[in-house]
Amino acid sequence: MSASHPESDVECQHQDSKMKALIEKAKTIERRVTDFKNDAVSAGLINQARMLDLFIIDLQDNMADSKEKMNDIEIEFGLDGSTRQPDVSGRKPPKSSGDLHDYHDYFSFKKEFELYVAAKRVSIQDKVNVLKHTCLQGTARNTSREFDTLDEIWGNLRLTFGNPRILFTAKVEDNRKLGSCH
Numbered sequence: 001m002s003a004s005h006p007e008s009d010v011e012c013q014h015q016d017s018k019m020k021a022l023i024e025k026a027k028t029i030e031r032r033v034t035d036f037k038n039d040a041v042s043a044g045l046i047n048q049a050r051m052l053d054l055f056i057i058d059l060q061d062n063m064a065d066s067k068e069k070m071n072d073i074e075i076e077f078g079l080d081g082s083t084r085q086p087d088v089s090g091r092k093p094p095k096s097s098g099d100l101h102d103y104h105d106y107f108s109f110k111k112e113f114e115l116y117v118a119a120k121r122v123s124i125q126d127k128v129n130v131l132k133h134t135c136l137q138g139t140a141r142n143t144s145r146e147f148d149t150l151d152e153i154w155g156n157l158r159l160t161f162g163n164p165r166i167l168f169t170a171k172v173e174d175n176r177k178l179g180s181c182h
Contacts, residue, residue, distance in 0.1 A: 097138030106162035
């Protein structure tokens with residue numbers, strides 16, 4: 001009962017439906033094999049009953065593994081039935097335009113964004129939408145417009161705004177502007 005990892009919420013929901021149908025079929029098979037095993041025991045066919053019992057155990061293990069994997073995927077996509085939109089302790093979504101003098105440089109912005117969305121149990125697509133339409137502004141929003149996945153967006157932002165040398169130089173300049181401490 002293995003399947004490929006879905007790439008979107010829709011694929012996840014489709015895979016979940018297929019997995020539930022497969023598990024129902026497996027339960028039907030389990031009931032039938034249990035009946036055969038009981039018949040084998042009644043007929044004194046102990047070795048055959050043991051083989052059927054091992055098959056049942058293997059089938060149950062596979063069903064449990066499949067359910068656990070599907071549950072993990074549903075949680076990842078925010079589709080596990082407990083999706084909620086809590087007040088994130090009054091935390092507002094971080095904003096960034098990519099400007100060197102923003103409060104958030106690329107690295108601190110990414111960290112703040114990940115903390116923000118981690119506190120919300122939202123789907124991957126919702127994370128993309130929050131990032132593109134709420135958090136990114138100005139140049140950062142414009143350069144990310146054409147990308148559709150978190151990996152693509154973060155890759156673009158890192159390439160465009162995440163050069164550590166440039167960020168370090170900008171921080172040094174900002175600190176020089178503060179003047180010396182007397």
